[in-house]
Structure formats: structure tokens, C-alpha cells
Amino acid sequence: MKRFVAPVAIGVGAVLALSACGGAATTPSGESAEDGTLVIWNWGNSDDAAAAYQDEVLAVFAEQHPDVEVEIVSQPFDQYYTLLGSAIEAGTGPDLALFNGGTQLKSRTDQLTPVTDELADIHDQLAGWPAFEDGGETYSAPMFLQGFPIYYNKAIFAEAGLDPENPPTTWDELADACDTIASETDVSCFALGNKEGLGIEFFLSGFGSGIFTPEEYDAWIDGERDWESEHATQVLQLWADTAEDGWYNDGANSTAMFNDSFDLFSGGQAAMVIGLSSGIAHWKQFDDFLGDDLGFMMPVTVNDGTTLALPIEGGIGYGVLNEDKLDLGVDWIKATVDRDALANYSIAGGQIVSDTTIELDTDIQSAQDIVAELPGSKPLLHTSLGGDTLDLLHRVGQQLLIGEITVEDAASQLAASEG
Amino acid sequence: MTAPTSTRAVVLSDPSPGWPRRTPKVPRRKRKITSETVTPYLLVLPVLLILLVFRIYPLLLGINFSFTGDQELNGVFVGFDNYLFLLQDERFQASARNVLVVLLFVPIEVLVAGLLATFIFIKVPGHRFYRSVYFLPVVLSPIIIGAIFNIVLGANGPLNAMADSVGLPTVDYLGQTMTALPSVLAVHIWATFGMALVIFLAGFSTLDQQLLDAAKIDGANFPQTIWHVIIPGLSQTIQFVFVTTTIGMLTGLFGLLYTMTAGGPGAASYLPEFLIWKLNGEARPALASAASVFLLLIVLVIGLIQIRVLRRATKES
Amino acid sequence: MRAERISRWVIAIPMALLAIATIYPMVYAVNIALKDRREYVLDRLGVTTTFNIQNFVDAWTQANMGRYYLNSIIVTVASVAIILLLASMAGYAIAHLTFRGNRVMFLVILGTMMIPFQVIMVPFIKLMSDIGTINTYAGLIIAYVSQFLPFTVFFMASFYSGIPKEITEAARVDGNNLWGVWGRIMLPLGKPALLSMGILNALFCWNDILIALLVMQSPDQRTVMVGVSALRGQYPDNVPTYLAGVLLVVLPLVVVYLIFQRQITAGVTAGATKG
Incomplete structure (x- = not known):
């Protein structure tokens, strides 16, 4: 009759031992207080081109901060904002998180650190800022332009x-x-x-x-x-x-x-x-x-x-959630709008990038038509809601x-x- | 040892399965602390501790949190503001209403599972095969079930194509107010009736075969046998299935709802857990807490009432 | 007699249809998982002609399933073992022993059983974070145990209450104390119910996404189901690859089910008919 008890007990013991190991080995992303790590949430890369772009951004960032370990957490997009909200509320949120410009970013400005002055030097280089501005402050830099052609x-x-x-x-x-x-x-x-x-x-x-x-x-x-x-x-x-x-x-x-x-x-x-x-x-x-x-x-x-x-504005950009990591965060944001990285991704992944000085080198006519309409474009109506x-x-x-x-x-x- | 070891045996032989008999009154002073009196507490202690720390305590935290504000009012005491806001919120009203709709589907699942179990019990051709197959959806995650039924129930999906080919009208099941939630519930029943079926089968195996034979000799037809022999014999099993099905419906619909209708159209298929999820996603966690408290009360009250009613009903029969 | 046989066949027809309705969606999912992206867009409903096995390879590598499988197995096995152990103890006490607070205990079980996880989601994660169990196996195991324990206790109490008192009393006469009765009588007798609950809880743990997403935020610690659902975020337009991933997650469950199905569906009944 003891046959049944023994395996259960052994199982429980073994597993508790295992979980203790697991506990010791991990770095809680929520307590990234120790210097040298930057925890970033996004909703993943939609294709190889996006993955390549992320690698380039990481390389640009690593050049400036070779000792900082960047941990990128890809969350499923359809659960993204609820997960993020719960994590922030529970105090386990990341240092930086990707946001859609407009409504999603603007409804969370109370949790974000403004980066108005820090990004002033790249302001003229990019288009699409309004989606990341609220109450006179700037919260992120647009990587791409998102519109509804x-x-x-x-x-x-x-x-x-x-x-x-x-x-x-x-x-x-x-x-x-x-x-x-x-x-x-x-x-x-x-x-x-x-x-x-x-x-x-x-x-x-x-x-x-x-x-x-x-x-x-x-x-x-x-x-x-x-x-x-x-x-x-x-x-x-x-x-x-x-x-x-x-x-x-x-x-x-x-x-x-x-x-x-x-x-x-x-x-x-x-x-x-x-x-x-x-x-x-x-x-x-x-x-x-x-x-x-x-x-x-x-x-x-x-x-x-x-x-x-043409209705188009800044699409997505990273916002700084951890004020203590402001400097690293700003450098990450700047790395995401690195001209070479954006230029490569633009053509490989089919993006209209925020740096309008980058020429879109494609023979897909509709892309050229969209770019031609950029000068007279207007922000999206619904993202101001x-x-x-x-x-x-x-x-x-x-x-x-x-x-x-x-x-x-x-x-x-x-x-x-x-x- | 000839102990009955099936669920249904348990369920059957207990006049009120799962409900502990009232503890006989023990005069308090005369109680001695012995291993015999302490052991019962030690047996339940781990469960009690876990539930107190990881269920009840977060619940209390949530109740406390529900009296504070969101965003610029974060951490500020706002009294019942969140609750008052919810009372006039369309999505909240829909969620509360839909809990009632959900409960209406509980008897359907019990009936379906009970009937199918009866057919398997009387050994219709292929009963062994059905018994295995019907349980299979229980294994699948709601995510995959939802993804598949999105396509199957689509306006141009296979089901409508079939209906169209035999001249029946086509329906956008998941996109119409009247059909969205019922469709999700129907799929939930499809996905979970296998579990209820197994419990029923366990119950059947304790039915008195002599009673069934006697009914046959007396010339009772099949419906009569069900009504006069099977149902009374299974009253405890039925009650157990009712309770477990209710709990499954009240707590286990999120995955399907999320993938199949996302609460729409409008707020037609909103359910409590989905609303709470949405509010958290809208950066309004305190409001979400208020909704949690409110809806927990609704669920508890309805759930407990239902269980009471059932107990009485089955006792009388 | 003849009429009865005919009516059985008549009943068998809708039952066969239902069986088809049960199997068909799964066949359907396999069919889509074998399509390449182009075929999926152009002909979603037809039978696949591309037989794109690559979807399964892609899903496996992109969702890091090798690593995540291990995480899922560790967490599922541990959670289920703890749940069964604790539930059989509490179930025995609630069903068989008289002690003050028995009814209150039962109400606590019944009440907590009805709390949807979303209701306590945020405070629960806050608690996990406060005690430092975010991103640990222990944290996820605690989360699953506390989530699925109430129902299992309820089930076990219900099961044990059907075991006649005479059996346990006989064991007491043989010189067992209450722990002995639990270990030597209740655990072995509870085997069918424990097996059913074990399978069911394993399913819940294995298929869960929400709790795992919240507790395991670090990419290395994810469970296989979360890995696959992130696949959808990463490749939002590639449904076939996503479905291939989901099928890979479900596969071990189906295998386990096929192995244990006799115990689950028939075995539970067998013990009792003999009695």
C-alpha cells in the first residue's frame, strides 16, 4: 500500500528541489535595479527582416554600452497591454516597453518618463512626433510611420x-x-x-x-x-x-x-x-x-x-517606464532610429520609416505613391481618442x-x- | 476488500456527496488535545494555508484597491466611485446579464452528457468508440478550439456552407448579438461534455442491474426506464455534475471568449472575467478591481443559490 | 426485441455524427497546419496540396520549444503531484473526520473554487513579486496549486465520502492512526479519482497561458504554451505555423490520453461494478 505514496513523495521532493534551483538561477526582470541590465518588452518580430533590424539596433546600442545586458521580452500582441498594465501595477514591469503611438501611449503617460529634452537633438531628423507627444512632453521617438492607405x-x-x-x-x-x-x-x-x-x-x-x-x-x-x-x-x-x-x-x-x-x-x-x-x-x-x-x-x-x-503618423516607439534607467532608455530609443538600421529595414521589411531623408529604394509603385503623399499628410483621427x-x-x-x-x-x- | 472505488459509487452512496455531515456537537471543554483531535487539522492545514495566502489575501487586497482611483488618481481613496461608475457602464451591465445566460446553459450540458452516457450505457452500436472520442476535446486547449471554431462557424465557413447546400439560412454565428454568446457556450459544451460524460458513466456503473432488469420485465419502455429508474438512481451524480459544470462555466470561458468573439458584437458576449481583463488593458486597474469584487459577489451568490436549490431538489426526488 | 435493436441503431446515428463533429475540427487543424502561407490565404478550406511540414520545424525552432517543453514538464509534474497529495489529505479529513470547522473549511473550498483567476490577477501578481517568486518555477507551481487545488479537494472529498466508514474503522482496529488510515487505505482506494484529477489538472497546467504569462516574464522561463502563443505575436499573419505549434503542444496530451484513456473513462467505472 505504500507503493503509491512513495512515488508521489519522491516526485514532490524532486520537484521542489528543481524549483529551488530554478528560483536561484533566474534574474527577476522586475527588480532590474542592478546596473548593467535593461529589460525591454515588445511584441516580437513579424518576420526575418524585423529580427535583423532588432539585431542592428542591439549592435548600435552595444557599441555605446558594451557592458549592459539587454533582455528583450516578446509578449503576444493580443495580450500585450493587459500584461504590461498588470506587470506595472504589480511592480514587475520592464524598464522600457514598446507602445503604439496615440491612444495607447497617451493613456499611460502617468507611468512614463518624459524624454523631451533628451530627444531634442533628433527632433528635426524624424517625422511623426505628435503620436508620442502629450501635454507638451515627448515620451518616445517614432520608428516608423503608420497610416491607413x-x-x-x-x-x-x-x-x-x-x-x-x-x-x-x-x-x-x-x-x-x-x-x-x-x-x-x-x-x-x-x-x-x-x-x-x-x-x-x-x-x-x-x-x-x-x-x-x-x-x-x-x-x-x-x-x-x-x-x-x-x-x-x-x-x-x-x-x-x-x-x-x-x-x-x-x-x-x-x-x-x-x-x-x-x-x-x-x-x-x-x-x-x-x-x-x-x-x-x-x-x-x-x-x-x-x-x-x-x-x-x-x-x-x-x-x-x-x-x-494621406492619414499617417508615428507608428510605434519605446517608452521609458523605469526612471532610474532613463539614460540607457534614451540611448536605446536613439538606437531604434539609427539611420542605417532603419534604411535596411525599410526596404527589407516593407516599412515607411520615420526618417524621411531615407529614400525608399523599391520599385513597388504603391510604396512610391504613398511616399509621394507624405508632405501633405495628416495624423490619424482615431488615435487622438x-x-x-x-x-x-x-x-x-x-x-x-x-x-x-x-x-x-x-x-x-x-x-x-x-x- | 470490496470497497466501491468509483466516483459514482462515492457520489451515490453518500446522501449528499461532498457536503460534510454536520459535526456532532462536542462539548468544548471536554476536548483533549491528542493526536486524534489534531490530525484532522493537520490534514487540512496545507490546503487552508495555501488558499488563505494565495486566494483570500489577494482578494482582500483587491477589495482594498477597488476603493482607489486610476491614472492621475492612482492610490487616492475614492470611496465607491468605481462601483458607481460600473453600475451605469454598458459593458458591466452586459457582463452581469450574461452570467445569467451562462447559467441557462448548464442544464443543457448536463442533459447532453447524461443522455449520451445513457446511450453508451445501453451499449448502442459503437459505444466503446464514442466513449473514447467524446472525451478527446477535453484534452485540447481553448485557444486551439477557439481558433478552429472561428473558421468552422464563420459566415462562409463549412457549417454555413453545409446549411446553404440543404437550403437552410446562413448565420454569422459569432457576429450577431443573439447568437454570439450562445455559440461560444455551445462550443464550450462541445469541449467539456466529455468530462461530465465520464462522471455519468461512473455513476451508471453503480446502478442496480436487477432494478433495470425488473423494469424491462415489467414492460417499461426506454423513456419510462430513464424517468423511473435511472434518474432517481443517479440523483447524486446529477447533482455533482451540475455543480462541476456550473463552476466550469463560471470560471472557464475566458479562453474561448477571447478567441471567438472578444466580447462582441458591441458588448453582447462580455463576461465578467473578460471585462476585468479589458479594464486592466485599458490602464484602469482599480476599476478592474471594483468590477472583480462586484462580479465575484454575483458569481458567488448565484453559484451558492444554485447549489442550494439543487440540493433541495435532488433530496425531494 | 427487434424494435429495440432498431431504435439502438437509430440512436447511434446522431451519436456517430457527434463523434464526427468531435474529430473533424482536429483533422481540420492538422490540414491547415500543413498549408504554406500562400495556400492558406488563397484556399483556406480546401485539402492541403502543399504538405508543408516545414511549419512544424519552424514552430519548433522559433518558439524555442525544446527549452519550453522542459519548463512545462517540470511545472506540470510538480503542480499535479502537490495538488494530488494535498487534496487527498484534505479530502479525507473533510469527508471522513469530524472536527470543528469542517463545514467552514468546505465553504472556503467551495467559495475559492468559484473565483475566476482574472478577479485576483493583479493583487496575486503583486504578491508573487513581493515574495520574490516572479520568474521562478516555484512561483508558477504555487500559482497553479492555489488555482486548481479547490476543485480537486472538492472532488476528492466527494469521492471519499462514498467510501464506507466500516473500512476505515476496521483499519483503525488494526492499529492504524489517522495518518496510517490515510496512507494505507485512502490513498490506494482513491487511485481512480486521483488519476482522473491528475490528468485533468495536468491538462489545466499544460494548457494555461494567462497565469504563465504573468508569472514567467523572462523568456527563458516560459512554458511551451506561452512560447507558442508568442509565436502568434511574432508571426501574426502565419496561421499555419501557429497551428502547427499548437498541435505540437497538444500532441503529448493526446498521447497521454490515449495511453490512460481506459483508466480515465472505463477504469473509474470498473472498480465499482465489482463491489
């Missing part, structure tokens, strides 16, 4: 009898094009993934410059937002109308933006998509599937008195898409959440 499939345009070289420039033309695509082909007009609720923010920022006047646009970015204004309600109305008019693939609310909807576009199942300019779902990835059929178009004019602009308003926008976006709430209701909820 509209891509289209020239082959599908041709199949539908539309002119592949002259995409729509006004809302009416766009609506006509979608009608034609619906009747002439069996693909959807736009690929849409709205499972995460992201569809409406792509719609808002993607088409915003054709809807809002430049004054309204700038005021919106500055925080003066009136969701019940004519043009803001119009955004919600157009979003609901396009769903009702059948612009999108079936089941958009259960289709993940990343990457089911982009796969639909890559796979020729949709004529257009509001994509990204860097990271993933960009010109290089679509080029892999569509080649010369890939086209880029600007937003369309919806209202008179608007000035079309607060975290809770943005989450509410995601939810009403889903409800509008299936006609469960009215535009007026959505607008008043959003207005209320802006307080």
Missing part, C-alpha cells in the same frame, strides 16, 4: 469594367464603383474585419480628410471633438450605409482584421481594403500576392471644402454594422463618453 486590386477593377489606372476620387464615384463591382464580379467591394471592432477606426481615419474640413480636422486632433456635429455623424452614417449597401464581405463582425480581412484582399476576394503602411498588411505584403495588380488610392472627396490628405471612447467606438461600430443601433444613438453615446 487605401489599396485596390487593379485586376478586379478591370474585370468589373472600371478603369484600373484611375480609381474613384469622390464618394459618388466610389459608391458607383462598389455597385459595379457587386454586379459584375462575385467579390466584395471592400475587405472588412470588424471582430475586434477596428473597422470603424480604419473607416474614420481612412476617409476622414474627405469628410471633415481642414479646420474641423485639426480641431479634432487637438481634442475639440463634437460627435454630434454634422460631419462626425456623417462618418457614422456613411459607415452604416456602406454596410447596408453591401460593400463588405459576409460576416465582417466575426472576421478578424488581423489577418483574415487582409487575407481576403490578398487572395483576390475583395476589390479594395484600408490597409497599413508599415508593420503588416502593407504594400510589400500585398505585393507578394498581387504584384502589379496592387494599386494605391487617396481618400475620396465626400464634402466640398475638404483637402484630401481616449481609451474608453475608442473602445466604445469599436462597440458601436459593430452594432451599426448590423443595424442594431441608430446613428443618433451612437453619436450621443460617443459624445457622452468624451465627457
Whole structure:
């Protein structure tokens, strides 16, 4: 009868011994107080090019700080901010963490150390700063520019009898094009993934410059937002109308933006998509599937008195969470925008980098078209929203898409959440 | 030794499995400290200590934390502000409502598992094979189950393609308010009924075969046999499965929810644990704590009520 | 008799369909894991033609699975062993022994069983950090033991309460004290229940992501499931590789299940029918 007890007891003993070893051997990342380590969180490298870029950044940093050990922790992106928030709250957060510019960074500025003066010397070298600025302070430097360019499939345009070289420039033309695509082909007009609720923010920022006047646009970015204004309600109305008019693939609310909807576009199942300019779902990835059929178009004019602009701003950048490691953190941030590292990654990984003096050496036409529009570009509309308003926008976006709430209701909820 | 060693034996022979009999009143003064009186405490002590330190204490910390503010109010005492905020928050209301929907699905899982166990018990053709196969999903992680069913239940997925081919309407199961949460729950049942099934089978093996034979001789048909012989004989097993299924549903849906609907559309499939997760991700940990406390109360009250009701119901039958 | 046989076959049809519905998604996952990225985008539902075994190789190396497997095994084995040991002790006491506070103890078990981990997530991690167990095996083991112990105690108490008092009393007459009864009677008799709970808790520990992500923040200390979920962050567009990784994680579980399935599904029942 003792047969059963003995193995259990041995097992427990052995394991406790093992775990004690494990405990002694590790360096708790939360207590990186000892000099010479820098713990950095990010959400990993999307491909070999990104990994190569990270290696270059590490090399640049190591040149300045050969004795500092850098520990990079890659967390799954979809759990990233909750993990980070919990870790910071529990006092086990990293020294530096990667942030999306705009809402994500701005809602955590109370935990970040400003680096305004420290980065002043590279300010003129890069574009896209506003996404990392809040209340007059700078919290990080943008590595890439992230925007919402509209891509289209020239082959599908041709199949539908539309002119592949002259995409729509006004809302009416766009609506006509979608009608034609619906009747002439069996693909959807736009690929849409709205499972995460992201569809409406792509719609808002993607088409915003054709809807809002430049004054309204700038005021919106500055925080003066009136969701019940004519043009803001119009955004919600157009979003609901396009769903009702059948612009999108079936089941958009259960289709993940990343990457089911982009796969639909890559796979020729949709004529257009509001994509990204860097990271993933960009010109290089679509080029892999569509080649010369890939086209880029600007937003369309919806209202008179608007000035079309490419929506793009600083994408991602590292923020300093541990004030004691400020100097190391600043040097790491500067290493991430090292000109050579960015230049190499730009072409290998398909990134529009923040250093606009770097020439994008690619023959992918849509990339050149995007770069050509950079001078007149504007920041994204949705990233100036607060975290809770943005989450509410995601939810009403889903409800509008299936006609469960009215535009007026959505607008008043959003207005209320802006307080 | 002829001790019954199955769960169902245990469950069956105890009038109230798992619920300890009331300790007979022992006059306090006359108690002597002997090895006999101390050993029971030593046996439960490790469990008690672990639960006090690593469950109850964090819970108390969380309650304390829920009365402080977030961001610029970090660490500042804000009284019941977080709670008042939650009461009018759409996502919180949806989470609380959805707990009730979740509980409605508990009997369905018990029924499904019970029926299938009955069929396996009466040895329908292939019963051995089914017994093995049905348990298999229990092994899989919710992440992979969610990933697979995202595709299977998709608007253009295999299920809808099949429905379409026989002329049934297609449904965007995970993207519609009415179907999102029920779909997640259905998948949860698919993924976990194997466990309930095994417990039921354990219960069946203690059923009195003579009673079943007698019913057959008396000419009872199958539904009658279930109703008059099997259910009364299994009342303790049923109760046990109910409790474990309830707990599984109240605490084990996060993984599926996360991968299948992410709470949407709108807040239609929000559940407590998901809301808390989201609030932490929105850099509002104190609000998340308040939601934790609030929703813990709801879960505890509902859970305990259900257990009470069940105890009474099965006792009367 | 004939009618009954027919009705059994009729019942078998939906049961067979359900069995197919149980197996099909898994076959489906294997199918997708064998596609290359291009085939996945262009033809998601069709049967693979590329048979891209490379996905499994990539997943293995990119998710550092060799190292992470070891972490998972250590943590899972230790957690399960401790859970079973403590639960059988407490389960025996709660079910068989009379002591003051027995009911309170049971309510504590029942109450803690219903706490979803998210509810205590932040304070729990804070506690782990305060006692210095972040990034240690011990920390993750404590986390799993405290998370899964209540249900196991509940189950064991329920199981033991079905063992007749006469058996334990006979053992007492033979000169065993309470520890002896536990070690010589309750542990061996509890074997089927302990085996079921062992498998179930091993599944929970092995498949967990959330707790492991929070407690094991250092890349070297991760479990295999976390390694694979980070794979998704690293290669967000490569679903086939991700699924290949998940299948590699699940594979040992399926093997263990196939080995022990008789004990799990049939074995539990067998002991009792003899009685």
C-alpha cells in the first residue's frame, strides 16, 4: 500500500528541489535595479527582416554600452497591454516597453518618463512626433510611420469594367464603383474585419480628410471633438450605409482584421481594403500576392471644402517606464532610429520609416505613391481618442454594422463618453 | 476488500456527496488535545494555508484597491466611485446579464452528457468508440478550439456552407448579438461534455442491474426506464455534475471568449472575467478591481443559490 | 426485441455524427497546419496540396520549444503531484473526520473554487513579486496549486465520502492512526479519482497561458504554451505555423490520453461494478 505514496513523495521532493534551483538561477526582470541590465518588452518580430533590424539596433546600442545586458521580452500582441498594465501595477514591469503611438501611449503617460529634452537633438531628423507627444512632453521617438492607405486590386477593377489606372476620387464615384463591382464580379467591394471592432477606426481615419474640413480636422486632433456635429455623424452614417449597401464581405463582425480581412484582399476576394503602411498588411505584403495588380488610392472627396490628405503618423516607439534607467532608455530609443538600421529595414521589411531623408529604394509603385503623399499628410483621427471612447467606438461600430443601433444613438453615446 | 472505488459509487452512496455531515456537537471543554483531535487539522492545514495566502489575501487586497482611483488618481481613496461608475457602464451591465445566460446553459450540458452516457450505457452500436472520442476535446486547449471554431462557424465557413447546400439560412454565428454568446457556450459544451460524460458513466456503473432488469420485465419502455429508474438512481451524480459544470462555466470561458468573439458584437458576449481583463488593458486597474469584487459577489451568490436549490431538489426526488 | 435493436441503431446515428463533429475540427487543424502561407490565404478550406511540414520545424525552432517543453514538464509534474497529495489529505479529513470547522473549511473550498483567476490577477501578481517568486518555477507551481487545488479537494472529498466508514474503522482496529488510515487505505482506494484529477489538472497546467504569462516574464522561463502563443505575436499573419505549434503542444496530451484513456473513462467505472 505504500507503493503509491512513495512515488508521489519522491516526485514532490524532486520537484521542489528543481524549483529551488530554478528560483536561484533566474534574474527577476522586475527588480532590474542592478546596473548593467535593461529589460525591454515588445511584441516580437513579424518576420526575418524585423529580427535583423532588432539585431542592428542591439549592435548600435552595444557599441555605446558594451557592458549592459539587454533582455528583450516578446509578449503576444493580443495580450500585450493587459500584461504590461498588470506587470506595472504589480511592480514587475520592464524598464522600457514598446507602445503604439496615440491612444495607447497617451493613456499611460502617468507611468512614463518624459524624454523631451533628451530627444531634442533628433527632433528635426524624424517625422511623426505628435503620436508620442502629450501635454507638451515627448515620451518616445517614432520608428516608423503608420497610416491607413487605401489599396485596390487593379485586376478586379478591370474585370468589373472600371478603369484600373484611375480609381474613384469622390464618394459618388466610389459608391458607383462598389455597385459595379457587386454586379459584375462575385467579390466584395471592400475587405472588412470588424471582430475586434477596428473597422470603424480604419473607416474614420481612412476617409476622414474627405469628410471633415481642414479646420474641423485639426480641431479634432487637438481634442475639440463634437460627435454630434454634422460631419462626425456623417462618418457614422456613411459607415452604416456602406454596410447596408453591401460593400463588405459576409460576416465582417466575426472576421478578424488581423489577418483574415487582409487575407481576403490578398487572395483576390475583395476589390479594395484600408490597409497599413508599415508593420503588416502593407504594400510589400500585398505585393507578394498581387504584384502589379496592387494599386494605391487617396481618400475620396465626400464634402466640398475638404483637402484630401494621406492619414499617417508615428507608428510605434519605446517608452521609458523605469526612471532610474532613463539614460540607457534614451540611448536605446536613439538606437531604434539609427539611420542605417532603419534604411535596411525599410526596404527589407516593407516599412515607411520615420526618417524621411531615407529614400525608399523599391520599385513597388504603391510604396512610391504613398511616399509621394507624405508632405501633405495628416495624423490619424482615431488615435487622438481616449481609451474608453475608442473602445466604445469599436462597440458601436459593430452594432451599426448590423443595424442594431441608430446613428443618433451612437453619436450621443460617443459624445457622452468624451465627457 | 470490496470497497466501491468509483466516483459514482462515492457520489451515490453518500446522501449528499461532498457536503460534510454536520459535526456532532462536542462539548468544548471536554476536548483533549491528542493526536486524534489534531490530525484532522493537520490534514487540512496545507490546503487552508495555501488558499488563505494565495486566494483570500489577494482578494482582500483587491477589495482594498477597488476603493482607489486610476491614472492621475492612482492610490487616492475614492470611496465607491468605481462601483458607481460600473453600475451605469454598458459593458458591466452586459457582463452581469450574461452570467445569467451562462447559467441557462448548464442544464443543457448536463442533459447532453447524461443522455449520451445513457446511450453508451445501453451499449448502442459503437459505444466503446464514442466513449473514447467524446472525451478527446477535453484534452485540447481553448485557444486551439477557439481558433478552429472561428473558421468552422464563420459566415462562409463549412457549417454555413453545409446549411446553404440543404437550403437552410446562413448565420454569422459569432457576429450577431443573439447568437454570439450562445455559440461560444455551445462550443464550450462541445469541449467539456466529455468530462461530465465520464462522471455519468461512473455513476451508471453503480446502478442496480436487477432494478433495470425488473423494469424491462415489467414492460417499461426506454423513456419510462430513464424517468423511473435511472434518474432517481443517479440523483447524486446529477447533482455533482451540475455543480462541476456550473463552476466550469463560471470560471472557464475566458479562453474561448477571447478567441471567438472578444466580447462582441458591441458588448453582447462580455463576461465578467473578460471585462476585468479589458479594464486592466485599458490602464484602469482599480476599476478592474471594483468590477472583480462586484462580479465575484454575483458569481458567488448565484453559484451558492444554485447549489442550494439543487440540493433541495435532488433530496425531494 | 427487434424494435429495440432498431431504435439502438437509430440512436447511434446522431451519436456517430457527434463523434464526427468531435474529430473533424482536429483533422481540420492538422490540414491547415500543413498549408504554406500562400495556400492558406488563397484556399483556406480546401485539402492541403502543399504538405508543408516545414511549419512544424519552424514552430519548433522559433518558439524555442525544446527549452519550453522542459519548463512545462517540470511545472506540470510538480503542480499535479502537490495538488494530488494535498487534496487527498484534505479530502479525507473533510469527508471522513469530524472536527470543528469542517463545514467552514468546505465553504472556503467551495467559495475559492468559484473565483475566476482574472478577479485576483493583479493583487496575486503583486504578491508573487513581493515574495520574490516572479520568474521562478516555484512561483508558477504555487500559482497553479492555489488555482486548481479547490476543485480537486472538492472532488476528492466527494469521492471519499462514498467510501464506507466500516473500512476505515476496521483499519483503525488494526492499529492504524489517522495518518496510517490515510496512507494505507485512502490513498490506494482513491487511485481512480486521483488519476482522473491528475490528468485533468495536468491538462489545466499544460494548457494555461494567462497565469504563465504573468508569472514567467523572462523568456527563458516560459512554458511551451506561452512560447507558442508568442509565436502568434511574432508571426501574426502565419496561421499555419501557429497551428502547427499548437498541435505540437497538444500532441503529448493526446498521447497521454490515449495511453490512460481506459483508466480515465472505463477504469473509474470498473472498480465499482465489482463491489
